[in-house]
Amino acid sequence: MQLIAQLRALPWRAAIVLGAVLFGLVAPGRAGADNGEFDAYSTLFYEFGGPLEMIVVNPRASLRVDPVDEMSLRVSYDADIVSGASVAVVDAPAAEIDAISSATQLNDFRSVVTGGLELRSDFGAIRGSYSYGFENDYRSHSFTIGARTDLFERNTTLDLSYARGFDLVCNLFQPRNQDPVDRRRLDSSQGCFDDQDADTDALDIDLQTFQGSWTQAWAPIFVTQLTLTGQLVEGFQSNPYRAVWLGRAAAQENHPQVRFRYAAALSGRLWIEPLSGAVQASVRAYRDSWDVRSITAELAYEQSIDGALRLRLRGRYYTQGAAAFFSDDYSLRPRGQYFTGDRELADMETFMAGAHIIWTLTPGTEGSDIGPFQAFRLMLKFDFIHNEFPNFRYGRAAVPNNNSILTTLGLELVF
Amino acid sequence: MRPSSSDRLAAWRGLARAAAVALVALAIASGCVMVRPEEREFLADPAMTFGAEGTAAAQEEHVISNREGSYGGSAVTGGGCGCN
Numbered sequence: 001m002q003l004i005a006q007l008r009a010l011p012w013r014a015a016i017v018l019g020a021v022l023f024g025l026v027a028p029g030r031a032g033a034d035n036g037e038f039d040a041y042s043t044l045f046y047e048f049g050g051p052l053e054m055i056v057v058n059p060r061a062s063l064r065v066d067p068v069d070e071m072s073l074r075v076s077y078d079a080d081i082v083s084g085a086s087v088a089v090v091d092a093p094a095a096e097i098d099a100i101s102s103a104t105q106l107n108d109f110r111s112v113v114t115g116g117l118e119l120r121s122d123f124g125a126i127r128g129s130y131s132y133g134f135e136n137d138y139r140s141h142s143f144t145i146g147a148r149t150d151l152f153e154r155n156t157t158l159d160l161s162y163a164r165g166f167d168l169v170c171n172l173f174q175p176r177n178q179d180p181v182d183r184r185r186l187d188s189s190q191g192c193f194d195d196q197d198a199d200t201d202a203l204d205i206d207l208q209t210f211q212g213s214w215t216q217a218w219a220p221i222f223v224t225q226l227t228l229t230g231q232l233v234e235g236f237q238s239n240p241y242r243a244v245w246l247g248r249a250a251a252q253e254n255h256p257q258v259r260f261r262y263a264a265a266l267s268g269r270l271w272i273e274p275l276s277g278a279v280q281a282s283v284r285a286y287r288d289s290w291d292v293r294s295i296t297a298e299l300a301y302e303q304s305i306d307g308a309l310r311l312r313l314r315g316r317y318y319t320q321g322a323a324a325f326f327s328d329d330y331s332l333r334p335r336g337q338y339f340t341g342d343r344e345l346a347d348m349e350t351f352m353a354g355a356h357i358i359w360t361l362t363p364g365t366e367g368s369d370i371g372p373f374q375a376f377r378l379m380l381k382f383d384f385i386h387n388e389f390p391n392f393r394y395g396r397a398a399v400p401n402n403n404s405i406l407t408t409l410g411l412e413l414v415f
Numbered sequence: 416m417r418p419s420s421s422d423r424l425a426a427w428r429g430l431a432r433a434a435a436v437a438l439v440a441l442a443i444a445s446g447c448v449m450v451r452p453e454e455r456e457f458l459a460d461p462a463m464t465f466g467a468e469g470t471a472a473a474q475e476e477h478v479i480s481n482r483e484g485s486y487g488g489s490a491v492t493g494g495g496c497g498c499n
Binding site for chain 2: 153214294406
């Protein structure tokens with residue numbers, strides 16, 4: 001019921017009014033040319049198994065208008081509506097039952113509004129955007145700039161971007177010099193970001209992300225892309241609500257304040273002419289200063305069916321090594337000054353398989369008339385995900401919620 | 416604990432080294448490859464365009480990066496017909 005109430009609270013009316021105004025600004029003057037695009041997407045993530053169900057609904061509406069051929073303006077609204085259960089104290093001892101029975105209900109609503117600009121020329125493009133995100137216990141400001149250029153008869157595309165984030169996370173007020181093993185977890189988001197509330201505190205997280213990519217057409221049927229990402233995160237990176245059992249008492253989890261993250265991904269796409277389809281493969285390697293290392297491999301095949309319909313099938317495999325300070329039992333096997341109850345920092349494997357189908361309608365397709373629009377696109381996507389956590393336990397129990405589905409429904413209108 | 420300037424320098428130096436290797440490979444490899452505009456029919460297909468999944472891919476990355484311990488390396492728009 002909570003989730004339904006949150007869904008009803010979405011500011012759809014504001015988005016529709018904003019969209020109508022922007023559409024009205026550009027539509028009359030440039031009928032017949034592509035003036036922009038409106039898209040509305042919603043993703044549902046449902047993680048199930050045992051008492052730790054989790055539902056995340058992520059609706060998004062975006063509008064792009066091109067007042068002139070060389071410029072695009074974008075606005076978008078995203079929401080994350082989270083409803084589920086989480087374990088408050090990981091590995092707490094229990095005589096009869098495991099820690100899962102003490103799972104607490106979690107409800108959250110995050111909103112992100114974004115505005116951006118892109119300027120294009122024959123040589124490439126530059127872009128910039130700003131995002132503001134807010135929820136009960138988190139605030140974020142993010143600025144992104146980027147540039148793209150085409151070289152060698154447009155067979156080579158280089159893209160560089162830099163993002164700077166200034167985030168604030170709510171935490172229980174605790175003296176800065178307090179020993180981590182004495183820190184208590186935050187019970188609820190009540191009082192967060194309220195200047196009058198002396199029980200909570202707002203802690204900084206600074207993010208810097210640099211990304212570069214090189215896309216290369218090697219042959220009329222073969223193209224590759226190499227992407228390098230580096231990110232520096234400084235600040236409070238623990239979950240303020242989660243505590244870890246340390247032997248005699250539980251303390252709020254304590255992660256290092258600094259994390260350097262690096263990723264390199266190589267992707268290739270090969271056109272199979274007899275099938276009129278493309279094989280798509282990618283591999284990604286990741287490492288960070290917490291010693292989390294991972295490899296991701298993905299293989300997909302995309303086929304056009306009768307022109308207007310496209311089908312994509314894909315499989316994805318992910319394997320990860322645990323952070324240097326991860327332990328499945330800190331009372332027996334402590335790992336230095338840091339401790340975590342986060343399963344994302346444990347050894348894990350992910351198996352993912354799914355499909356998406358896209359139906360595109362353009363004027364004249366099957367005799368269709370789609371009014372003032374240049375194209376109408378409908379997308380449906382479904383994936384099944386299975387996770388394995390060989391070393392992570394809630395008390396004596398293995399992770400029960402290790403299966404999930406991810407489904408997306410999208411609509412795009414080009415005008 | 417804040418990072419020292421030498422920590423930061425070492426971290427960004429690693430990234431710069433990888434970028435330099437990529438740049439050298441780019442200079443060696445891409446200059447001698449030429450696909451003519453009239454040969455781009457298949458490259459223009461959405462199935463051959465990186466980042467063509469757009470919003471759906473971004474939403475998927477958002478969900479997955481919150482359930483896995485790693486981040487980065489996602490596809491950037493590029494390739495295709497080269498007509499942007």
